[in-house]
Amino acid sequence: MESKRVKKAVIPAAGLGTRFLPATKAMPKEMLPIVDKPTIQYIIEEAVESGIEDILIVTGKGKRAIEDHFDSVPELEQILIEKGKSEFLKLVEETTNINIHFIRQSKPMGLGHAVLQAKAFVGDEPFVVMLGDDIVQAETPCTRQLINQYEITNSSIIGVQPVSDEETQRYGIVDLSSSVSETLHKVKSFVEKPVPGTAPSNLAILGRYLFTPEIFKYLETQEPGAGNEIQLTDAITRLNEMQRVFAYEFNGKRYDVGEKLGFIRTTLEFALKREDLGDDVHKLMIELLENRLSLIEK
Structure with a gap:
């Protein structure tokens, strides 16, 4: 059966950004700029360059600035036109010519719960989840790489890269069952932030996922895990028991802006x-x- 085309992306952006206080007391962490561009805009651009047509941003309280950033500002645009500042006008228009939707996560119940808010938006289609703490620069956009692998496997794909042994305790780590190629692996299990010295590998999940819609069945019934939150990793583990999940070592340089x-x-x-x-x-x-x-x- 021919796989459905991946057209939708979900970007969870409801976190409180406590590591960047006091800056994030009134400003969403996703709007903190790398030079002169908000971090979330890099994520949006990767999605668009990967062929994604519809994007859902899951927000929370105090995140209105994200919606405003991707909305048109006629007054500003008119001033730029009148002053002949076409270069700045182009920069402003680039943030509005994108099909972006918003939904609010009413309670901070974890990443898995945030992704679950996208169920109606996704429907029965495969989709990608892109975390804003990870910016990836690559010749082929990271999300496009995952889509390419999905078109081969017709299965959920988790983006991973090697990290040092000292860093494994900071990430979800994949335990591999076998390898299809040098970069594509079948997964036996996932371990969330393993105790130092106990990680089954050094391949860490780094903010890019591609899921079949079946993931929602497990998110809906997932019991709270670490931190009394609905953990996405726990739901992926259960999905993997019924439907194979692959880990793909994507190419590119990943920047941790979290x-x-x-x-x-x-x-x-x-x-x-x-x-x-x-x-x-x-x-x-x-x-x-x-x-x-x-x-x-x-």
């Missing part, structure tokens, strides 16, 4: 790559390092 040091590193790297900023940022970094060295020597 914690402070990763956010700073991403901002610096992206700024260095910019034609309009790269040289000046490079000089500034050298200046700051020299100043720091001189202070240490004193």
